[in-house]
Amino acid sequence: MAGRERLYLQQFFADRYGDPSAVSAAEFDAYVAAYSAPGAMRAAFETYRTFDQDAADNRAELEQHGKLSMPVLFLGGELSFSVPLGVKMMNEVAEDVAGLQVPGAGHWIPEEQPEALTTAILELAAR
Secondary structure, three states: OOOOHHHHHHHHHHOOOOOHHHOOHHHHHHHHHHHHOOOHHHHHHHHHHOHHHHHHHHHHHHHHHOOEOOOEEEEEEOOOOOHHHHHHHHHOOEOOEEEEEEOOOOOOHHHHOHHHHHHHHHHHHHO
């Protein structure tokens, strides 16, 4: 991966955009610079490598402390995640779950639909 971070990130972003113009060239360059640092891509991939351990840790925490009692909001971009599946998964660990499919967004909701994200967070905080 070293030396090919830009190519990887270009494809990674392109596959998950709802609005490719949401991330400017300068912002994308900042992502590339950050992920080009020694060990950065390895650290990013560790997120995925630890899924099995995360699942075990979450099961143990749920067994010991029960479901989360605070309101939980599952957000997914219209073009990215399956909100119904995400809400179903969150209902396994939380008592009060709401889901929102953000229109016009892919994976990058804060960049693609910042107003919709802000509104959703404020509505959750007001509950």
